[in-house]
Amino acid sequence: MDAWSRFLDTFFKWPVIEHYFPAIMKGVVVTIEIAVAVVITGILLGLALAVVRTFRVRLINATIVVFVDVLRALPPLVLMLLVYFGLPNVGINVPSFAVLWLVLALVLAAFAEEIFWAGILSIPKGQWEAARSTGLGFFGTLAYVVLPQAIRLTVPPLTNRTIAITKNTALGTVIGVGEILNQATTAESFSGNASPLMMGAIAYLILFLPVVVFSRFIETRFAWRRV
């Protein structure tokens, strides 16, 4: 067998691809479900925390800062193992997909809070004062004047961070969530062939490459407006 056909036989073996295609697709669905749940809950929680921080209650803000810092400093896999193996031993049973969702959503919330907060801080004080002087209340000012401007600034960094954290759904394989990587490695060991790994990698490319390219577009667009 020459090198090329050996390469094909290792990474693109048709019978293996055909046989495990449904399994990989099942993984794709799980990955998308968890990714969507993480993005929605993570970003909303991050925004909520940033809004709470504008009230400037010292104790609450200190708690938020500690929460955000700890989740930014700890590797997500450490948090996952801690929750997945630790909680059952104190009598709390959480299914593995919920652990993955919870951990990634909290991590995304932490990064999102930091980004939203930076966005809110970057809005000049005059905007607050002008809005208040027109008779808008604190919440009206926040909702109609400050946040719309702040969120616009946060779009590029938030997009990049969200992509990076969403890719971490692959970590779910370690605790047995049936996402793409998990399906691919299982299929690889059953078939004794590396084609399922190649399928998994291609599935991630199909899912994430458009988003990465789109984030590049967003970056140039928003950079233009800022100058």
Next chain:
Amino acid sequence: MEAIVQQFFNLAIMQQALPLILAGLRQTIIICLIVIPLGLAGGLLVALTSLSRLRAARWTAIAAIDFFRSIPPLVLLIFIYAGLPFAGIRPSPLVAVAIAFLLNTSSYYGEIYRAGIESVGLGQWDAARSTGLRGYQTMAYIVLPQAVRNVLPDLVSNTVEVVKLTSIASVVALPELLYSADMARAVTFNSSPIVLAAAIYLVMLWPIVRLISRLERRIAA
């Protein structure tokens, strides 16, 4: 409450696991010392290529950056560690980890350098060239120092991500910090070793995370 303390903050078990975990910490530091300098250098190379005058070089570099930003690092690592042996190449865990992380982090560092270089005004180039500096000298002495200063928070923040990334080397049985802690957890049926590992990550990274927040605020101001 008692159960929680027993399960997560058991000092006796932590003490028992400490030597193993410190050995793991050493491995984590070794991986960082390999991946961070090489990633910084590789990223610079990628960035310079992506700004090259040759269109083919430029597009190849950008395609590579986007490719490796789309693939989760764990998928890349498992592909290299578990996939390549089928093709007759058998990398050790450390080699697989080094290659996977380098491909991943060079892309991220590359993107950051690129943004930095693009943030330096074109007038700087014109001025430097008119003093008689050559193209590569202008890049090395005028543009890069300013570029790096402009994106310093991002470079530091990505370095924190690299240190956190090393934890996934545990999946291919490289005995780094998290792997050692998880071994100890499996043997003792107790999560305290992982809490200890988490504490070590916090001690290493929290000051840097704080520093990033301050750097970012200073640049914004």
